[in-house]
């Protein structure tokens with residue numbers, strides 16, 4: 001094993017893996033991507049690889065890790081090359097991706113980050129940094145002053161470390177040097193994600209430099225996008241399979257499902273790669289696609305993650321397999337679909353059936369624990385917004401009440417057998433404080449509904465909704481999670 005060569009050039013590849021359809025070194029960079037984790041490598045970098053092969057162009061990606069340096073340490077010695085493995089029941093296929101040029105670990109080399117961002121060759125700055133990294137208050141569409149990165153960057157705007165601070169400082173320097181701005185492309189699972197980041201950046205800039213804020217408002221494009229590809233964390237098996245399929249040691253290999261989807265608003269004043277050659281769909285308004293994906297795929301994902309994790313179902317596939325609770329997932333999908341407006345070209349029943357088949361993929365080991373994290377960042381768009389709309393039309397909210405009760409049960413931090421686990425939520429301290437000493441399910445439900453800025457007033461004040469949630473939470477606490485799932489199935 002150890003005498004194998006580390007993947008670092010296309011000439012090293014000796015195995016079934018296919019190679020990029022172009023010579024990576026012949027293409028310059030055009031994109032800086034913040035948050036170069038598994039999802040980016042399975043999604044945007046893959047589409048960019050397809051675009052480079054089909055149409056060429058100087059669109060390689062400089063990846064950035066805003067916090068750690070593991071990805072930089074894995075990818076840089078490999079000249080950015082890594083193996084992307086697609087798995088399904090029929091087997092596994094591997095491709096070596098050539099679209100990433102290198103990775104900057106920003107905490108180690110902050111100057112290199114700014115240099116890449118102000119480089120006129122950088123025409124797009126995209127990001128997948130997860131919901132909690134932004135520090136934007138959605139209700140007010142302003143910066144969240146209590147967000148640690150926002151607070152630190154407002155205090156020292158010239159040495160930023162967070163997303164808003166980094167984007168604003170880079171745009172400020174480009175404006176000062178007369179360089180055209182880059183397009184900002186958010187690829188996180190957030191509704192109206194372009195407008196969301198735009199509001200955050202403009203508000204951040206306005207606090208120190210109103211003229212800069214006006215320039216950003218007038219001249220910087222923030223197209224929205226909807227992204228989709230189920231990508232579990234890589235494991236030792238991923239790395240072993242990559243080695244077997246490339247003949248090289250690859251510390252940056254990842255695995256994913258065959259399905260991928262990307263819907264993007266076509267507003268790129270500085271140009272863009274021909275992502276449509278990889279199957280991306282360019283539309284005028286991404287919002288209906290984003291709402292569909294957030295409420296159907298991500299909403300049912302969150303429901304099955306809490307119910308699955310708390311009943312000892314380690315992987316998503318176990319929740320929809322023979323020993324799972326597939327009808328609850330189907331019920332959630334159809335409730336979520338009932339909140340959507342028709343979208344030309346999309347059959348919601350077929351979309352739901354595809355989601356179920358993707359969840360059931362026997363070759364993808366996606367941990368329910370992974371999806372359970374950051375619930376306070378995920379619930380509003382996935383579960384609470386559709387619940388409000390259902391209540392407004394007096395429709396059945398019980399499937400969503402079950403999902404919310406399962407999240408609340410998860411917030412208690414102990415399995416039925418008493419085993420403790422970490423919540424992994426940016427508001428876990430607030431949650432612990434809110435429920436400390438609270439015993440009854442209805443008081444717990446009320447305490448969690450009262451967390452500032454999380455639940456919409458419409459839900460907090462609706463007795464029927466509160467009862468639907470707390471009666472389910474009560475069953476989960478008294479009879480155990482498995483019995484609560486069975487009772488919900490019998491409902």
Ligand code: CS2
Pocket residue numbers: 189227228229230231297298301302370371372378
């Ligand atoms: C998941 C998503 O972890 C989660 O919260 O729901 O990451 C999901 O796998 C992706 O959005 C699929 O595109």
